[in-house]
Amino acid sequence: MAHPIDLHVGQRLRQRRCLLGMTQQRLAEAVGIKFQQIQKYESGANRVSASRLWALANALEVSVSYFFDDLSHTKPNGAYAHGAGGGTGEEQPASIEPEVLSEKETIDLVRAYYGLSEEPRRRLLDLAKTLAGAA
Missing domain, CATH: 1.20.5 (Single alpha-helices involved in coiled-coils or other helix-helix interfaces)
Structure with a gap:
């Protein structure tokens, strides 16, 4: 079973890729892997290593922290809680369902x-x- 943070990172990866209008194939080529690996990252089936996360962030023109936005903290049992957002100090909406963003x-x-x-x-x-x- 996929870890909740791996699922969150995969979801953020897919959101950004889609926002840029980039295919899984094009992103995979940009970081030197097969598109099937991008599929696995996006589904949370495979964890993204630190070096690969760095490469993905560069290809998607975001900081590495982008993939962890909306995570406030991790509990010892591996569960996590959603935070208020990127810490901009601006008022955030009460709640946005993650599906809406995709x-x-x-x-x-x-x-x-x-x-x-x-x-x-x-x-x-x-x-x-x-x-x-x-x-």
Whole structure:
């Protein structure tokens, strides 16, 4: 049975890869492995070594800590608790189900958002926050 942290790292790997529109094959080639290994990492079936995590982070243009975001601490029994996020000090939503972040609609929305220049992006974020507060 896969360890919860291995599952979390695999989930974050898949989210970032999909957000970049990168195939498992392309990511595997970037780090010098077979795409089947990426599948195993993403499912949590195989653990990612430190050196491989470093290579994956570079290929996905994130820091190694990205894979551990939303983990607040590990308990002695191996269980972990979700934290409030990346420690930015900003207010975080009450809860976002992990599945939402891997849905095509969410990925399309994030891609479109980052396709905007800074000013329209900030305005869109303000609008979304206002609408969420009105709901």
